[in-house]
Amino acid sequence: MSKLHAIVIGAGFTGVAIAHDLALRGFAVTVVERGPIVNGTSGRTHGLLHSGARYAVNDQESAIECIQENQILRLIVPDAIEPNGGLFIGITDEDMAYREKFMEGCAACGIPITELSPKEALRLEPNLNPKLQTAFTVPDGTFDPLRLALAFAASAKANGTVFHLYTDVVDLLTDGQGNIVGVKAWDRAADKRFDIQGDIVVNATGAWVGHITSMAGISVPITPTPGVMVAYDKRLTQRAINLLNKPGDGDIVLPQRRMMVVGTTSFTIEDPDYVPVYEDHVQLMIERGSNLIPALRQTKERGAYMATRPLIGASAPGRSISRTFKAYDHKETDNVEGLVTITGGKATTLRLMAEKTVDLICKKFNLTIPCTTAETPLLSYRKFYVN
Amino acid sequence: MSEEKWTVKFVIFRKKGDQPARYDSYVLEVDPEEYVIDGVERIWAFHDRSLIFAHACHHSTCGACGMRVNDVEKLTCITKIRDVTTNGGTLKIEPMRNFPIIGDLVVDMTRMYAAMDRVHAKAVHPLSAAPLEGEDIRPPRDVPRNNGNEYLRLADCIECGLCISACPVAGTAENYLGPAVLAAAQLQGLKHNPDLLDVVDCADGLWRCHSAYECTAVCPSNVDPGWRIMDLRRQVVGERLKRWFVKA
Numbered sequence: 001m002s003k004l005h006a007i008v009i010g011a012g013f014t015g016v017a018i019a020h021d022l023a024l025r026g027f028a029v030t031v032v033e034r035g036p037i038v039n040g041t042s043g044r045t046h047g048l049l050h051s052g053a054r055y056a057v058n059d060q061e062s063a064i065e066c067i068q069e070n071q072i073l074r075l076i077v078p079d080a081i082e083p084n085g086g087l088f089i090g091i092t093d094e095d096m097a098y099r100e101k102f103m104e105g106c107a108a109c110g111i112p113i114t115e116l117s118p119k120e121a122l123r124l125e126p127n128l129n130p131k132l133q134t135a136f137t138v139p140d141g142t143f144d145p146l147r148l149a150l151a152f153a154a155s156a157k158a159n160g161t162v163f164h165l166y167t168d169v170v171d172l173l174t175d176g177q178g179n180i181v182g183v184k185a186w187d188r189a190a191d192k193r194f195d196i197q198g199d200i201v202v203n204a205t206g207a208w209v210g211h212i213t214s215m216a217g218i219s220v221p222i223t224p225t226p227g228v229m230v231a232y233d234k235r236l237t238q239r240a241i242n243l244l245n246k247p248g249d250g251d252i253v254l255p256q257r258r259m260m261v262v263g264t265t266s267f268t269i270e271d272p273d274y275v276p277v278y279e280d281h282v283q284l285m286i287e288r289g290s291n292l293i294p295a296l297r298q299t300k301e302r303g304a305y306m307a308t309r310p311l312i313g314a315s316a317p318g319r320s321i322s323r324t325f326k327a328y329d330h331k332e333t334d335n336v337e338g339l340v341t342i343t344g345g346k347a348t349t350l351r352l353m354a355e356k357t358v359d360l361i362c363k364k365f366n367l368t369i370p371c372t373t374a375e376t377p378l379l380s381y382r383k384f385y386v387n
Numbered sequence: 388m389s390e391e392k393w394t395v396k397f398v399i400f401r402k403k404g405d406q407p408a409r410y411d412s413y414v415l416e417v418d419p420e421e422y423v424i425d426g427v428e429r430i431w432a433f434h435d436r437s438l439i440f441a442h443a444c445h446h447s448t449c450g451a452c453g454m455r456v457n458d459v460e461k462l463t464c465i466t467k468i469r470d471v472t473t474n475g476g477t478l479k480i481e482p483m484r485n486f487p488i489i490g491d492l493v494v495d496m497t498r499m500y501a502a503m504d505r506v507h508a509k510a511v512h513p514l515s516a517a518p519l520e521g522e523d524i525r526p527p528r529d530v531p532r533n534n535g536n537e538y539l540r541l542a543d544c545i546e547c548g549l550c551i552s553a554c555p556v557a558g559t560a561e562n563y564l565g566p567a568v569l570a571a572a573q574l575q576g577l578k579h580n581p582d583l584l585d586v587v588d589c590a591d592g593l594w595r596c597h598s599a600y601e602c603t604a605v606c607p608s609n610v611d612p613g614w615r616i617m618d619l620r621r622q623v624v625g626e627r628l629k630r631w632f633v634k635a
Contacts, residue, residue, distance in 0.1 A: 036441045036451060036493070043443030043451070079510040084538050124531075144541050146449035147510060166439040166490060188439050189490030190404035231446035231465075238514070238531060238538045256448050257541045258609060274432035277425070303422065303465045305445035381510070385500040 003028040004365060007183055007198035009169050009212055012042035013145075013347050014325075015204035016152040017354035017373070022202075023159035024376065025358060025369040030196055031153075031161060032185055034168045037384075038149040040272075041206050042347065044307035046229055046263040047256050048240055049073060049081060049141035050348040053088060053113065054247055056105030057098070061324050063109040065349045070139060072351060073148075077378045080147035082255070086140025086240035087121060088113075089132045089292065095244045096133055102244060106138075113138055127236040127295050140240040142256050145347070150381035152350070158379055164196075165189075172201065172215045172339070180216060180330075180338035200361055203341040207272040207310040213341060218334040222343050224272040226308040227264035228281035230289075232299040236260050241292050250288025259302055262289035272308040312344040325349065327357045329364060340364075393419050393474040397426055399438065400481040401491055410479075411435070419469035423461065424452050426468065427480060427492070440492040447607060450545030453552065454492055455481040460549040462607040483552035485561075496548045502564045503546060505586055508571030513537040516574065544571060544610050550602035562591040566602035566612035569593050573615035577622045588623045 006022050008015050011033035022029045037043075052066030074083055090096050106113045113136045121135035122128055128135075157163065166189040173182035173195060182197040203212040207224040235258045243251035254261045262285040269275055282304050290296045312326050325345030330336040342357045355371045362369055395417050402408040413430050424442055431438045442452040445464045452463045456471050457479050472478050486494035509516075514537055531538060550566035551557045557565050564587065572580075572587050587593050596616050603613035 035439070036443065038443045039441075039451075043449065044445050047444075047448065080541075082511065082538075082540050084533060084540075142541075144444075144448055144510075146443045146451055166493065168436075188403075188437050189493065191406070191437065192404070229446070231448075235540075238533065238540075255540070257543060257545070259446070259448070261446060274429060277421075303446035305464070380504070382500045382504050385497045386504050 005198045006200050008202045010204040011037045012040055012206050013350040014342055014353050016149045017350040018204055018357050019156040019161045020152045021354040021358040021373050023156045023161050024372055029161040031163045032167050032169055033165050041307045043145050044305050045145050045347045047142050049143050051138040051140045052111050053138040056109050057101045060109050067111045069349050069352050072374050077151045080144045082142040084238050086138045088136045088242045088244040090134045090244035091129055091132050098245050125237045127293050142254050147381040150384045151378040154379040154384035201339050207308040209341050209343045216336050220341050223268050223311045224308045225268050225311045226275045226306050227266050228277055228306050229263035230282055230285040231303040232260045233302040234299045236293050236295050250285045253289050253292050275306050277304045277306050310343045325353045327360050393417050396477045398479045417468050421468050423463040423466045439490050450547035453483055453547040453549045460553045460605040483548055485551050485557040499548050502568040506572040511539050512542050543608050545608050549605045550612050553601040553605040555599050556595055556597055563595045564592055570610050570612040570615040573619040577626050584626055593619050
């Protein structure tokens with residue numbers, strides 16, 4: 001029997017992880033992406049490899065996913081990660097009121113934390129706000145978004161996956177009865193148009209899933225939720241620094257190479273294709289960031305950017321929506337065969353999102369092939385370019 | 388960002404497959420505090436969906452968005468429009484040189500990745516091998532430690548290819564390893580990585596460099612390849628002498 005052919009739309013984190021998982025489970029895989037690897041939300045991530053502690057009070061499902069995936073990614077893709085850990089620091093009495101809940105939440109989710117005295121914390125990270133009252137170590141990390149994605153893409157490619165970059169999906173191919181049997185593609189590098197037939201089409205376009213599902217006349221309840229991040233031109237800590245409080249704007253400051261990155265804000269929009277970086281959001285980042293690390297105020301801005309998260313759920317604003325991802329088989333939800341949509345989630349859980357999506361696809365085809373991505377080290381990201 | 392608005396003409400290099408190359412102009416209203424990549428992305432979003440360009444992180448950690456801006460190599464996500472043109476001025480945007488063009492502003496950087504692989508360039512360094520402060524390349528005396536272990540951090544070199552595009556030698560010698568690659572070899576040191584000696588000590592290795600220092604001038608990421616190539620030459624001469632004496 002010839003291999004089943006899966007077409008994955010989107011080469012963001014979800015798309016490349018799904019391509020890798022599908023290829024390992026024996027599918028022939030074609031990835032179609034309108035830009036380069038991770039040009040949308042994934043590339044413009046903050047870069048925090050979450051320990052899960054940020055969600056340990058309000059969203060324990062996310063927190064548990066994060067700590068498990070954090071430990072897996074450290075093992076399978078070491079060449080894109082700064083594995084230096086993180087700190088949650090409490091400065092005000094209001095922050096301190098969150099301390100008990102934080103400790104209980106981390107214990108419930110299996111996230112290892114250690115409380116430090118202010119003196120110990122300042123010895124580890126001398127640039128922290130000297131008014132801090134407490135600090136907890138957490139197993140956070142920082143990752144390079146492009147190289148993380150390229151490691152998955154390189155491994156997928158080594159197992160036969162074909163990548164069509166700079167190629168738009170302009171329409172879905174149907175069998176005449178509304179079922180999806182492939183995609184119509186436009187390669188913008190060569191200005192060529194062609195069709196790709198497949199046994200299953202996987203819509204892994206994140207905040208853009210609606211663009212694809214609308215081609216099949218169906219919709220998925222996601223809210224494109226952008227946030228602004230600002231990079232500063234000096235590395236002031238070795239660890240990721242988080243505010244010990246419920247998640248809010250500008251409460252994470254990350255080291256990355258020689259920079260610090262502060263994020264993020266959160267608002268909702270209709271069309272994610274282009275969202276400007278708003279000046280007031282940039283101002284807010286320096287204010288909130290310098291609450292954690294005062295020396296940021298003396299540091300030059302290096303870059304400011306915006307990324308649009310795909311949050312699940314249609315109505316409620318930003319952060320209150322669950323951050324967990326969903327995979328939809330449109331046969332079940334809309335009686336359209338041949339199309340699966342995956343959206344939601346976060347960078348740290350990319351591998352798990354792929355596992356669940358490919359489980360669902362295997363079930364559709366009555367296959368029982370176990371997922372092996374958690375145990376399979378990824379190739380170097382450079383192998384995406386070099387054979 | 389600011390309230391200020393400028394009108395800027397973007398003149399963009401275009402090339403599709405076998406079709407002849409051309410330049411397309413787009414007049415945009417911009418905030419001078421915006422970055423060049425923001426303007427390029429807006430041209431794609433609102434003016435011409437056929438444009439292709441490379442980009443990912445938008446804050447200089449990934450190295451994807453290197454281009455030539457008014458004839459100078461720039462990482463466009465950290466290049467403010469204010470710093471490269473004026474109100475009413477022009478921004479000529481072209482793909483990097485010395486790499487094959489995939490289309491429009493996108494080039495194929497396989498040449499560089501393959502060479503980085505040959506010298507086993509590290510993507511993640513211990514902090515002591517990649518010091519943060521000061522111009523001195525040697526590690527500072529007090530490298531902070533993480534419970535007795537070394538901190539690790541992502542390498543300075545983001546493999547953007549700007550140094551290879553700017554290098555006057557890389558254009559005439561397609562097998563030349565190139566500045567980023569020689570800098571990666573220097574950073575590891577021949578003393579601890581003797582197998583690198585034969586890779587760099589050859590006609591297409593560090594002797595091809597003409598010391599133009601264009602690489603150092605355009606590097607957006609504190610690598611200083613020009614200095615590193617000169618230091619690598621000292622290392623090579625030292626290793627050769629040592630081997631000559633050992634043989635004798």
